[in-house]
Amino acid sequence: MRPFDPALLRALPATRLPVALLSGVGVLSGVVAIGQAVALAVVVARVVSGAPLAPALGWLVGLLTLRGVFAALSEYAARQAGLRVAAVVRLAVLRRWLGRPVEDRPPEEVAVTRAGEGVSAVEPYVARYLPALVTAAVVPALAVLALVVVDPWSALVVVVTLPLLPVFAALIGLHTREQTDRRWGAMALLAGHFLDVVRGLPTLVSYGRARAQVQVVREVGERHREATVRTLRTAFLSTAALELLATISVAMVAVAVGLRLAYGAMDLTVALTAILLAPEAYWPVRRVGAEFHNAADGAAVLEALAADGTLPADGSARTDRGVRADAPTGPDGHPGPVALHAVGYAHPGRERTVVDVSLSTPGGPGLTVLTGPSGAGKTTVLELLAALRRPTTGTVTAPPAHLAAQRPVLLPGTVRDNLALVGGGAADDAAMTRALERVGLRDALAAREGLDTLLGDDGFGLSAGQRARLALARATLSRTPLVLLDEPTATVAAGAVPALHEVILELARTRRVVVVTHDPVLAVHGDDHWHLEPAPLPAVAPAAPAAATDACAALSCHDERPDDHRDTTAGHRHQVDAPAHPTPAQPTPGVVEPITLPGGRRGLVLACLLGGGSVSCGVALTATSGWLIVEASTMPVVLMLMVAIVGVRAFGIFRPVLRYAERVISHDVALEDLATRRADVFARLVPLTPARLGRRSRGDVLTAVVRDLDDVVDAQVRVTVPAWSALLATAVGAALAAWHLPAAGLVITVGALTTAFLALTGYAVERTSQRAAVLARSEVQQRTTALTGRLLAVQAVTGTTADPDAVLAGIDRAEHRHQRAEAALIRARALVIAALWAVVAGTAAAVAVLAWQARSAGELTGPYAALVALVPMALADTWVGTADIAGAAARARAAADRLAAVLGRSPAVHGRGTGSPADTDVPRLVLDAVGAAWGGESRAGRHTLDLAPLDLTLRPGCRVALTGPNGVGKSTALAVLARHLDPLCGRYAVDGQDAVDLDLGATRSRIAVVDDEPHAFAGSVRANLLLARPDADDEDLLAALLAVDLGHWLATLPAGLGTTLTGLSGGERARLSMARAVLSGRPVVLLDEPAAHLDDATAVRALGGLLAAGAGRTHLMVSHRPDDLAGWDPVELARSDAAQGSISVQDRPPSSLVRMPSVVSR
Structure with a gap:
């Protein structure tokens, strides 16, 4: 200095x-x-x-x-x-x-x-x-x-x-x-x-x-x-x-x-x-x-x-441009071809993500469809085209691009602020409103505060499908000649998908659109098709076509587990081996x-x-x-x-x-x-x-x-x-x-x-x-x-x-x-x-x-x-x-x-109960006219309901799929069942006992949750899995990964279970969360759109493996994919005016037995 x-x-x-x-x-x-x-x-x-x-x-x-x-x-x-x-x-x-x-x-x-x-x-x-x-x-x-x-x-x-x-x-x-x-x-x-x-x-x-x-x-x-x-x-x-x-x-x-x-x-x-x-x-x-x-x-x-x-x-x-060549402009003023030539890239800590990829698309407007199994590197290719990453080998030729990611960025602020991120004064309020209308989001936001609707971190306040539609609306407001869309309809309700297809096709009439999708209907409309396969296994992988368990077991020998079960590879560790119950040196729960x-x-x-x-x-x-x-x-x-x-x-x-x-x-x-x-x-x-x-x-x-x-x-x-x-x-x-x-x-x-x-x-x-x-x-x-x-x-x-x-x-x-x-x-x-x-x-x-x-x-x-x-x-x-x-x-x-x-905020769940759940292998869960809301109290202690009063019974061992439009409250229902949210009205019963009267930790310990945006910690694969069950051994971890079709992915990691997680695709992140649920052995599994970012074949293998590993458990899944519903009992949540109404907390009887009309059709 x-x-x-x-x-x-x-x-x-x-x-x-x-x-x-x-x-x-x-x-x-x-x-x-x-x-x-x-x-x-x-x-x-x-x-x-x-x-x-x-x-x-x-x-x-x-x-x-x-x-x-x-x-x-x-x-x-x-x-x-x-x-x-x-x-x-x-x-x-x-x-x-x-x-x-x-x-x-x-x-x-x-x-x-x-x-x-x-x-x-x-x-x-x-x-x-x-x-x-x-x-x-x-x-x-x-x-x-x-x-x-x-x-x-x-x-x-x-x-x-x-x-x-x-x-x-x-x-x-x-x-x-x-x-x-x-x-x-x-x-x-x-x-x-x-x-x-x-x-x-x-x-x-x-x-x-x-x-x-x-x-x-x-x-x-x-x-x-x-x-x-x-x-x-x-x-x-x-x-x-x-x-x-x-x-x-x-x-x-x-x-x-x-x-x-x-x-x-x-x-x-x-x-x-x-x-x-x-x-x-x-x-x-x-x-x-x-x-x-x-x-x-x-x-x-x-x-x-x-x-x-x-x-x-x-x-x-000045800003740096990254490492890529601009696409030459054609005689009609449109950008020239978009291409990758012998491109390779590896995320930090990974030996390879994409290897020797060469793809090109014609110049001018049109729709290029990029397909491939989950984990093949499709998202990485889009990021390379957008100059967000520098290729380790090869060259990328592309004009300035706008990328609507799988997990679209929505910063804390208003809807207007987030739409304006495209910059350049691209749109006024009228144009923003038209864009929201095109993606079917205007009415939902108009019921709140329109463009002035406040969003929290990562778009908190909107469902996953609504966030995806907002990202697509923002893409239509951009002025870049290249638009990149990463699974834009994966989390959108099936009834709204055709309208979004029209928006994408309209974009492709004036600009080159490259879309990653597992949707065969959208893929049919492409005038150009790219396909990616996963990078080949490292040379250390077994050459013989041994059973998957043997291959993964072979890899595990390079990943000796520390005696104390702690991950030593991450920059900071998560103490997954800490005792389940607090010691005297720790705060009482x-x-x-x-x-x-x-x-x-x-x-x-x-x-x-x-x-x-x-x-x-x-x-x-x-x-x-x-x-x-x-x-x-x-x-x-x-x-x-x-x-x-x-x-x-x-x-x-x-x-x-x-x-x-x-x-x-x-x-x-x-x-x-x-x-x-x-x-x-x-x-x-x-x-x-x-x-x-x-x-x-x-x-x-x-x-x-x-x-x-x-x-x-x-x-x-x-x-x-x-x-x-x-x-x-x-x-x-x-x-x-x-x-x-x-x-x-x-x-x-x-x-x-x-x-x-x-x-x-x-x-x-x-x-x-x-x-x-x-x-x-x-x-x-x-x-x-x-x-x-x-x-x-x-x-x-x-x-x-x-x-x-x-x-x-x-x-x-x-x-x-x-x-x-x-x-x-x-x-x-x-x-x-x-x-x-x-x-x-x-x-x-x-x-x-x-x-x-x-x-x-x-x-x-x-x-x-x-x-x-x-x-x-x-x-x-x-x-x-x-x-x-x-x-x-x-x-x-x-x-x-x-x-x-x-x-000093009041918890959304008041764990005052001390009762023990019934001693059953798999509990019976009942929502009896349950309504709930995420937000805090409004004037006079009144809440706007995010979930209209709902009747739902989950019998032991059942497989139920919740479907319905975006924003109807499916994720909110899962939060109530997982005891992350208290009902505002009605009664949630576990084996006939009011969940509010039961010990909060004991109730949660019987339920595994796969979130719609699951988090992967900055630690090793082992540390991320052991969060679900600290006493599991490596064989248990490998079995859980294999169950959700992550065997090939694990084989590509240089240190096996000890590899620090970087560069996960959306599908890999979802399956890692599913592996946690499998490993936990909990009798109830709640899944929020687990297959949204998976191709059909991978989704079948992952969900099938999860169900096979959890035979006899209760599974409740939120999904917008009709193909995912085979073997599940569908329950559709319909929109109800009750969801837009409000309920007074002071008016709720102490017994929480308020009856509200059911909005469930079977």
């Missing part, structure tokens, strides 16, 4: 003016500080001599007031500049990433950290460090020049010793760099773990593994704490070393001055001026050291961004235990005492130094000064040592508390999943778990410790002054009370504004997380060559709202800082006058008069720092309120 790289200013033009302004203010503040030192020396000399005080005191008060003005201006400019530059960097980084293929940008977990917390760390780098660097280059030189005029010998000492500070800082900084890099690695791991776990919480809850993750979260947080504390120890040691060196250097100046005073070779005023000027030469360099370590994270992030070309040295914001931190409070108390001791040593050092210099001017015997000399040395040494100890202990305590609280927060998220959180508020949850919780815990370091330190130091200063001059002690006490009043006033003003600022900041973080966590899917919509302004517009607006919200805080903080400097000026003037009067009256000797006069100035920085204490307290309170709002 270089102290400063000019390339950063070239890469970020927006930093130039703010940094120049801040640097100018910093230099002016340094000049004023030099003038203040001279004025203070004159004032103290006149207090000692009894000479007229008013002129010099007027200069001191004026300079202190001016310093307050510059401090306020610096605070305002610094905060504004930091926020502005961070926003510019964030947008530049995202813009750059949106123009690059996936291989040319960081992994998702790194991107989330770097664009979120990383860019936020740029604020102190720009706002504090860069101006401090400029100040350090100018002010010491001015101080030395002033010393040359005042005392050349003192100037010589400073010139000789000053270069030692940056040398020591550089040496220690080299060590800090490596530790900072490790800490960012730990932060990336932490962010990746939380993102993955929050995404997969519904899966963890379904299989009863969420509670087991609490300890894993605690362990990951502990690793982060250890990495951070190691870095901080070095960083704080650097600051302490610089301060100690500066103290020793000033002591050398003091020794030389004192000896000359003792021998009468120097005037007192000159001596005091030299002593007070010398620290001003070292202070800017010390500040650079402190700010450098505070801004080290920002410097590391900027360096990483510059190193990988994300922030180009020329400051351009359903109860969040109070946070207990052994030694935490004692450590915090010790940190407060150490901090108070450090600041008190600073006060004593200043006061004792003043006494010593004045006493030396009386030319006593040197031995009479030894006690004071030893005291000055002790105070000078103990101040940085105690400060170092306080900072290390306080940060260690805070980080330990943070790890514990983060695990506690995760435990509190579990009851809210999936209905209240899950996919709905992922960015909100991640912001709460990371940024808001950081602010809450930071109060220990930024509020508790400095507040008590200030109180103790002020008490010491007031007592020291009162000992010699009671009136001075009283004035200092009044000044302290005035300081406290101003700080509390600042807190009161900021508390209201901080709430808005924290909410605005959380919106920035949420939107950034939503985008960086889905960069590939967003690029599918925008392409890699289009201007991403439409995608970044929401983040840009959120950044502006954040800056406006912070502006009120910054103004209030700046005014408080200016007022606090005025209090310091007033207190210093009053004490100086009292000391002068006492000296003139003979009540005080000269040395003690100097001691008393210097006490208020020794407390100046401590008092002014209370403005930051108040601001940190207000922010912590606002963050705590927002955290409480996220965690």
Whole structure:
């Protein structure tokens, strides 16, 4: 990490003016500080001599007031500049990433950290460090020049010793760099773990593994704490070393001055001026050291961004085009052929995904149909055509493309916002409405809020089929010559599919459309056909056509399972082998235990005492130094000064040592508390999943778990410790002054009370504004997380060559709202800082006058008069720092309120029951007029039903298929059956017992769920399967994979069951979830469109294998594919006006036996 790289200013033009302004203010503040030192020396000399005080005191008060003005201006400019530059960097980084293929940008977990917390760390780098660097280059030189005029010998000492500070800082900084890099690695791991776990919480809850993750979260947080504390120890040691060196250097100046005073070779005023000027030469360099370590994270992030070309040295914001050739334009203006020539690609951790693929299609409009079995690489081919991935071999020729993915990206926001992602002002509201009408979605959205309908993460609020239709509507609004559709009708109800076929064919009349489909009806309409087969097995696969079980068993020998059943291949692990029931060290299910931190409070108390001791040593050092210099001017015997000399040395040494100890202990305590609280927060998220959180508020949850919780815990370091330190130091200063001059002690006490009043006033003003600022900041973080966590899917919509302004517009607006919200805080903080400097000026003037009067009256000797006069100035920085204490307290309170709002939501399932289910092999499940809703309560406690009252009986061993239009409530019915959602009306019975009265965990433990968007964790195949049954052995895992037709897929993995999952197709992801259900052995299996992304042959094998492996179990499947229904009892859910009605919670009888008309036809 270089102290400063000019390339950063070239890469970020927006930093130039703010940094120049801040640097100018910093230099002016340094000049004023030099003038203040001279004025203070004159004032103290006149207090000692009894000479007229008013002129010099007027200069001191004026300079202190001016310093307050510059401090306020610096605070305002610094905060504004930091926020502005961070926003510019964030947008530049995202813009750059949106123009690059996936291989040319960081992994998702790194991107989330770097664009979120990383860019936020740029604020102190720009706002504090860069101006401090400029100040350090100018002010010491001015101080030395002033010393040359005042005392050349003192100037010589400073010139000789000053270069030692940056040398020591550089040496220690080299060590800090490596530790900072490790800490960012730990932060990336932490962010990746939380993102993955929050995404997969519904899966963890379904299989009863969420509670087991609490300890894993605690362990990951502990690793982060250890990495951070190691870095901080070095960083704080650097600051302490610089301060100690500066103290020793000033002591050398003091020794030389004192000896000359003792021998009468120097005037007192000159001596005091030299002593007070010398620290001003070292202070800017010390500040650079402190700010450098505070801004080290920002410097590391900027360096990483510059190193990988994300922030180009020329400051351009151009986007990269990926690696492909544009299709030539034909004479009719249409793009030329779309082709892949000898293309190969492998996802990370996979030996091959597609191998030697050569496909081409004629130029001009038309429909190209791409078919092939699940896992053949069809989605990868579309991503290569869209330039989202870089081929490892071969070439891809294609024009700019729009890709409607299997899992279409729908960011949190309105329907309008998501349609507008195509960019370029492609459509107004009228065009958007027409597009929705063409795909049959207009009426469903009009019943809500039309284009203003709010969607959650991943389109929460819409069914899978509705999300697919919204993606197709967005594709019709795009202007790209190539449109890529990945199974656009797989999740759409059969009755709506013909209309979507017409939309696709209409698109193909004006543009080239490449569609991946398993729908034979759509395939017939293609004028060009591509077909893919899975990549051949690796060479290590058995050559003989052995039985599938033997082939997989052969592979398993290369994947030795660790004795503790834990996956050791993933970057972070999911503790699948944790005990099913909590141990005493884990939270009791359903109860969040109070946070207990052994030694935490004692450590915090010790940190407060150490901090108070450090600041008190600073006060004593200043006061004792003043006494010593004045006493030396009386030319006593040197031995009479030894006690004071030893005291000055002790105070000078103990101040940085105690400060170092306080900072290390306080940060260690805070980080330990943070790890514990983060695990506690995760435990509190579990009851809210999936209905209240899950996919709905992922960015909100991640912001709460990371940024808001950081602010809450930071109060220990930024509020508790400095507040008590200030109180103790002020008490010491007031007592020291009162000992010699009671009136001075009283004035200092009044000044302290005035300081406290101003700080509390600042807190009161900021508390209201901080709430808005924290909410605005959380919106920035949420939107950034939503985008960086889905960069590939967003690029599918925008392409890699289009201007991403439409995608970044929401983040840009959120950044502006954040800056406006912070502006009120910054103004209030700046005014408080200016007022606090005025209090310091007033207190210093009053004490100086009292000391002068006492000296003139003979009540005080000269040395003690100097001691008393210097006490208020020794407390100046401590008092002014209370403005930051108040601001940190207000922010912590606002963050705590927002955290409480996220965690304080009422669970969608109230597991109050303690009854045990009947002892039956397969339970009988009955929905008796059950209605349900996902959303929270509307006005007057009323809900809009997502599932109209439904009667449904699942007899043991039955196979029932739920069908019906999209949005009728099929997935909601599955959520009720899985005990992820409580009925709002009616009764859900398990073996005749009301499910509400049964133990929640016991009921869920009998039901396996295959979600419509199943999650695969960032771990190995083994770890993902063991979530369903931790005691399973490898033979069980292999059997489950074979049952759902994943034998060939497993054979292609380089490490077999130990392979880390990457690049799963939609069909592979669905079958992996089905394998979990098979492995779990649970008597009831609920499947939500499990075969939507499978070809017919694979779907027959997978579903057949699942049913064969689960003979005798109850199976309930939601499906829109008529071919899937053979052997199943169909139950069609029809639309009902009741679904659009509402029900009052208050009107529901306690017995939950409200009868509603059935909407089921059999």
